[in-house]
Amino acid sequence: MARRALITGITGQDGSYLAEHLLDEGYEVWGLVRGQANPRVSRVRSLLRDVRLVRGDLLDQGSLISAVEKVQPDEVYNLGAISFVPMSWEQAELTAEVTGMGVLRMLEAIRVCSGVSSSRSVAGSGQIRFYQASSSEMFGQVRETPQTETTPFHPRSPYGVAKAYGHFLTQNYRESYGMYAVSGILFNHESPRRGAEFVTRKVSLGVARIKLGLAGELRLGNMEARRDWGYAGDYVRAMHLMLRADTPEDYVIGTGRTHTVRDLVVAAFAAAGLDWERYVVCDAALHRPAEVDLLCADPKKARVQLGWEPTVSFEELVAMMVESDIRLLSEGGDPGQDSSWP
Numbered sequence: 001m002a003r004r005a006l007i008t009g010i011t012g013q014d015g016s017y018l019a020e021h022l023l024d025e026g027y028e029v030w031g032l033v034r035g036q037a038n039p040r041v042s043r044v045r046s047l048l049r050d051v052r053l054v055r056g057d058l059l060d061q062g063s064l065i066s067a068v069e070k071v072q073p074d075e076v077y078n079l080g081a082i083s084f085v086p087m088s089w090e091q092a093e094l095t096a097e098v099t100g101m102g103v104l105r106m107l108e109a110i111r112v113c114s115g116v117s118s119s120r121s122v123a124g125s126g127q128i129r130f131y132q133a134s135s136s137e138m139f140g141q142v143r144e145t146p147q148t149e150t151t152p153f154h155p156r157s158p159y160g161v162a163k164a165y166g167h168f169l170t171q172n173y174r175e176s177y178g179m180y181a182v183s184g185i186l187f188n189h190e191s192p193r194r195g196a197e198f199v200t201r202k203v204s205l206g207v208a209r210i211k212l213g214l215a216g217e218l219r220l221g222n223m224e225a226r227r228d229w230g231y232a233g234d235y236v237r238a239m240h241l242m243l244r245a246d247t248p249e250d251y252v253i254g255t256g257r258t259h260t261v262r263d264l265v266v267a268a269f270a271a272a273g274l275d276w277e278r279y280v281v282c283d284a285a286l287h288r289p290a291e292v293d294l295l296c297a298d299p300k301k302a303r304v305q306l307g308w309e310p311t312v313s314f315e316e317l318v319a320m321m322v323e324s325d326i327r328l329l330s331e332g333g334d335p336g337q338d339s340s341w342p
Contacts, residue, residue, distance in 0.1 A: 002026055002027055002028045003026070003027050003028070003074045003075065004027065004028045004029075004030065004071060004072065004073045004074050004075075005022050005027050005028070005029050005030065005073055005074065005075045005076070005077060006030045006031075006032060006054070006067065006068070006071045006073040006075070006076045006077070007019060007029065007030070007031050007032065007076075007077045007079060008031075008032045008056075008058060008076075008077070008078050008079055008080035008102075008106065009032075009078070009079030009080035009081065009133070010031025010032060010033065010051065010053075010079075011031070011033065012079060012080075012083070012195075013190075013191055013193040013194050013195070013232050014079050014133065014189075014232055014235070014236060014239075015031065015077075015079050016193060017191070017193070017232050017233050017236045018077060018079070018236040018239060018240070019031065019051050021233075021236050021237060021240060022240065023050055023051070025240070028052070029050070029051045029052070030051070030052045030053070030054050030071045030073065031051050031052070031053050031054070032053075032054055032055075032056045032064075032067055032080065033053050033054070033055060033056075034055070034056070034057050054067045054070055054071055055067065058080050058097075058098050058101075058102030058105060058106065059097055059098065059101075059102070059105075060105075061105045061108065061109065064105050064106055064108075064109035065108075065109045065112055065113060067109070068109045068110060068113040068128070069113055073128055074128065074129065075128070075129045075130075075131070075243050076106065076110060076128060076129070076130050076131065077131045077133075077239060077243075078102070078103060078106050078130065078131065078132050078133060078166075079133045080098065080102060081098060081099040081102070081133065081159075081162075081163075082094060082095040082098050082099050082159065082162075083099070083159070084159075084195065084197050084198065085137060085157050085159045085160075086197075087159075087197075088157050088158040088159035088162070089157065089158060089289055092158040095158045095159055095162050096158065096161075096162050096165075098162075099159060099162035099163060099166065100161075100162035100163075100165040100166055101165075102166075103132055103165070103166030103169050103170065104166075104169055106130070107130065107169065107170065107173045107179070107181065110128045110130055110179070111173070111177060111179065113128070114127060114128055114179075116177045116178070116179060127179065127180045128180075129180040129181075129182075129243045129248075130170070130173075130179065130180065130181040130182070131182055131183075131184065131239055131242060131243050132166055132167065132170040132181070132182070132183040132184070133183075133184060133186065133239075134163055134166065134167040134170075134183040134184060134185045134186065134250070135159075135160065135163040135185065135186060136185060136186065136187040136188065136228070136252075136254070136295045136297065137155060137156075137157060137159055137160035137163060137292065137295075138153045138155050138160050138163050138164045138167060138185065139151055139153060139154065139155075139292075139295060140153065140154040140155040140156035140157070140160050140292055141154040141156055141292070142154070142294060142295065145294060145296050146256060146296040146297055146298035147185075147252065147295065147296065147297060147298060148252055148298045148300075148301070149185065149250055149251065149252050149301060153167075156292050157292075160292075166183075167183045167185070167250075170182070170183045170250075171183070171250070174248055179248075180243075180248045181248060182242050182243065182248045182249060182250055182251075183250045184235075184238060184239055184242055184250070184251055184253050185250065185251065185252045185253065185297075186235055186238075186253045186254070187227070187228040187229075187230065187252075187253065187254030187255070187295060187296075187297045188200075188227045188228060188229045188230070188254075188295070189229070189230045189231060189232040189234070189235040189253075190229055190230075190231065190232060190317060190321065191231060191232040191233060191317075191320075191321070192204075192320060192321050192324035192325070193232070194232070194321070196335040199220070199261060199264070200229065200264065200318075200321065201321065201325075201335075202218075202220075203218065203220070203261075203264055203265055203268045204268055204318070204321035204322045204324070204325045205325050205329075205335055206218035206279075207268045207269055207271070207272050207274065207322050207325070207326075208272070208322060208325035208326040208328070208329050209329065210272075210274060210279050211272045211273075211274060211326055212326065212329055212330065214329065216279070217279050217280070217281050218265075218279055218280050218281070219280075219281045219282075219283045220261065220265070220280060220281070220282060220283065221261075221282070221283060221284070221285075222261065223260065223261045223262040223265070223282060224260055224261070224262065224293070225260065225261050225292065225293055225294075226258040226259065226260050226293065226294045226295065226296070227258060227259065227261075227295050228254040228255055228256065228257060228258050228295055228296045228297045229255070229259060229264070229314055229317065230253075230254060230255045230310050230312070230314075230317070231310065231311070231312035231316075231317050231320075233312070234310045234311055234312060235253055235310075237308065238251065238253045238302060238306065238308045241302075241306040241307070241308055242306065245305070245306065249301075249305070251299075251301055251302045251305075251306065252297050252298060252299055252301065252302065253297065253299055253302055253308070254296070254297020254298075254299050255297065255299070255310050255314070256296065256297055256298060256299055257296075257314065258294065258295070258296045259314055263314075264318060265280055267314070267315055267318040267319070268318050268321070268322050271318060271319040271322040271323070272322055272326065
């Protein structure tokens with residue numbers, strides 16, 4: 001009988017890649033979607049025809065219990081979140097409720113449906129296994145570089161704070177109830193499916209517009225911020241490996257290499273055969289209230305214990321995104337409707 005997985009955030013970048021990966025592995029895949037009309041649902045249905053959908057909301061405990069009872073999953077991947085960091089200052093309360101408290105509600109739904117009591121049990125093969133999408137933004141003002149599973153957190157945004165809450169809560173349920181609950185501390189991971197508001201996609205779309213004569217400049221904020229950028233398709237494999245391991249543990253997932261936003265810009269314009277200095281304008285108004293200057297992963301534990309390695313280089317990733325967006329705009333696609341999905 002096929003293993004069954006339930007994915008929150010199924011309509012996002014990571015949810016789509018994870019669903020594809022699990023379907024290839026022979027899973028029965030379910031996606032959690034909110035009840036009201038959502039244009040992204042039709043996108044998921046067209047891309048992932050074999051994914052089944054169930055209604056539920058990370059803001060509603062009862063709906064999550066109902067969803068888990070209906071699906072009876074072997075694995076739950078909690079990818080749902082308010083994930084655009086700048087928005088978290090504008091909607092701090094909603095970010096806390098979805099990105100932070102949503103983790104608690106899902107863990108409780110699993111605990112209730114599994115019949116786990118307050119007395120600590122031992123994580124076994126019959127349990128629902130839970131994956132929490134933690135974030136490198138939890139490190140924030142970093143205490144050491146590169147960052148490992150034991151590096152202290154100092155988040156610099158409401159998003160990072162909410163992710164830290166969910167991360168510690170996942171550890172707490174693992175230690176308190178013996179649940180198979182793990183967190184993947186994922187560093188920045190991108191793809192042609194990334195939302196148009198994120199800096200990597202903003203750059204690739206900006207380059208595509210300039211290449212096609214649709215724009216004359218690209219405005220960006222802090223060009224010196226350094227990030228560890230990888231390919232989202234690689235990172236969802238790590239999620240799956242974490243839940244198939246014998247022992248529930250948390251892992252840092254990244255490439256171990258950093259690049260500045262300036263490096264990103266140079267690579268993107270080069271991929272289109274353009275000179276970036278002719279088109280890029282630095283705009284101080286686009287800086288974050290509290291900047292995270294440097295994030296760099298130490299993925300040694302994942303490499304040694306899970307056998308995980310990234311397969312797509314930074315340069316390959318940037319070129320992939322630029323080529324995809326040139327093709328999208330050439331065909332009259334609308335990035336605001338996420339029509340860049342292949």
